[in-house]
Amino acid sequence: MRLKRYLRLLGVQLKASGLLALQYRADFLAEGLSSVAWTFTALAPLFVVFDNRPSLEGWSFHESLLVVGWFTLLQGVLEGAISPSLTGVVEHIRKGTLDFVLLKPADAQFLVSTQRFLPWRAVNVLSGIGLFIYAFVSLGRWPSFPGLLASLVLLGTSVLLLYSLWILVVSAAFFVVKVDNLTYLFTSIFDAARWPSSVFRGALAMVFTFIIPLALMTTFPALAMLGRLPWTSLVGAVAGSVVFAWVARRVWLLSIRHYTSASS
Incomplete structure (x- = not known):
């Protein structure tokens, strides 16, 4: 019953975001086209690297x-x-208006995590799927069913890892005045995920595997689709994402206790 209630709340939030986006249809189209252009831009370094090798x-x-x-x-x-x-949570914390969220009869983390969506970013998802199809057509084969299933599992763990890391970054706003630099830093670091993890060596390999697990988000799913991912790595990725989610939840609950509202 509780799950059904939260799914209904999620549906309401998605519908509201969709209607808001459709109010500005020109912007919706422009943002969609820019997402497609960004995908081709992301491929440019790959063409440069593989030009002579x-x-x-x-x-x-x-x-x-x-x-x-x-x-x-x-x-x-x-x-x-x-x-x-x-x-948007950062602005609520700065203004002391997070009270309006905390007083609602639902989990605060769920509410702040679903308050806004940008539907046109779904173009990136479709572009990613298009790259999968083109890559396997060029390779002359398709992923096996176990490999495809493992990659879908890793999609779930990757989204959970991304969400958990973002929760940890946002939770810092309860203790410091501005976290804009942290969010920009995280976005910049995530750009490294476009490369296979094997290109990194030494300390970077350790950081991008265990501290900021970029390898688990992009390289592991690709290896799974190619049938080259050991099952131990799959289990480790699932376990690691669960641990990250648990830590993020504990940090969020701890951070809320340090929140000073506008009425305090």
């Missing part, structure tokens, strides 16, 4: 397209469903 750290050009496809898809999820809602 057949492979990069064991990845061919078309295999690397799968990584870019996952990066593009997750970028659409981040900018269309995660970032718009949670960046």
Whole structure:
């Protein structure tokens, strides 16, 4: 019954965001076209790198397209469903108006996480799927059913990781005045996810696997589609995403206790 209630609330929030976007149809179309253009821009570094070499750290050009496809898809999820809602929390905290959310008879984290969506970012998701299709057609084969199933599981873990990391960033707003630099830093770091994780060495490899697990978000799903991901890595990715989500939830609850409202 509780799950049904929250699904209904999610439907209401999605509908409201869709209606708001359709009020400005020219902007809706322009943003959609810019999302398509951004996808081609994201491919430019790949063409440069593979111009004079057949492979990069064991990845061919078309295999690397799968990584870019996952990066593009997750970028659409981040900018269309995660970032718009949670960046609004920062303004609520600054103005002391988060009371209006905390007093509602629903979980505050759910409400702030679903308050706004940008529907045109779904174009990024479609662009990512298009890259998957083009890559496998060029490779002359399709992913196996177990590989496709594993990649879908990793899609869920990747979205959960992105959301949890963003919650951790936003929670910092309860303790510091501005977190804009942190959000920009996170967005910039996420750009590194367009490359296969094997190109990173030393400390960067450690950071992008365990601290900011970019490898789990884009490289692991691509490996799963190619049938090269060990099942132990799949289990580790699922376990890691659950741990990140638990930590983010605890940090959020702790942060709320330090919130000073406008009426305080």
